[in-house]
Amino acid sequence: MAYETYIKRTLTSIKKSIEDKFHDDSINTLPGDVNATTSTATADLPPEEDDAGLREESDDYTVYTSLFTGLFYRVVYDEAYKVKNPKTMNAIAIEKLYALKKWFITATPIVNRVSDLLEYLYLL
Secondary structure (H helix, E strand, O other): OOOOOOOOOEEEEEOHHHHHHHHOOOOOOOOOOEEEEHHHHHHOOOOHHHOOOEEEEOOEEEEOOOOOOOEEEEEEEEOHHHHOOOOOHHHHHHHHOEEEEEEEEOOOOOOOOHHHHHHHHHHO
């Protein structure tokens, strides 16, 4: 009988200006949690031909060790209005992340028209 075990990993995307607050000892995170800024996630975006997370190198394969190679239980994205346009690097990065659940959080109203809501549904 086969079984599968895994750690629930959570990726939280935060603003660069508040990144230092997450390094405070008073904030508790679980062992599988990852906090990343949006600039970190977009800089780690693999090239188009390497979407599978592998890059061929002679006879061997080199595995990318990036945010885009693992499965996350939950991705929490702050400032969700920044992914309204699906052609931005942030939206592309969120789309390429493998997650069972994706949460978008913002204090800015994200829906001005019904068509605006479709962009967010596309990322889910």
